[in-house]
Amino acid sequence: SRTINRVNGGIAIYYGIGCAVVAIASLISIGVWIFQVIAGGATFSWGMLAGLLFITVLMGALAYAILRTGYEQIEE
Numbered sequence: 001s002r003t004i005n006r007v008n009g010g011i012a013i014y015y016g017i018g019c020a021v022v023a024i025a026s027l028i029s030i031g032v033w034i035f036q037v038i039a040g041g042a043t044f045s046w047g048m049l050a051g052l053l054f055i056t057v058l059m060g061a062l063a064y065a066i067l068r069t070g071y072e073q074i075e076e
Helices: 002-039 046-075
Strands: none
Touching (some): 002 046
16 A cells, blocks of 8 residues: 555656646746747737736646645655
8 A cells, every 4th residue: 555655646746747847838938928029029919928827827736736645645
């Protein structure tokens, strides 16, 4: 049972880190996009900003929840 908890926790941590990487990448993409808007290389749209923020918040929340679950599984 302890080994199963460790395996489940490891898998959860693996997927949680993946979600965290996507959240960080979307934060970077927001920064790059805003820089391009300021530089005049892209046009600003509220829909694009809302979509990028939604993805960032969603993936960040998923990463937190999955990582927390994974660490709790390993501690048991």
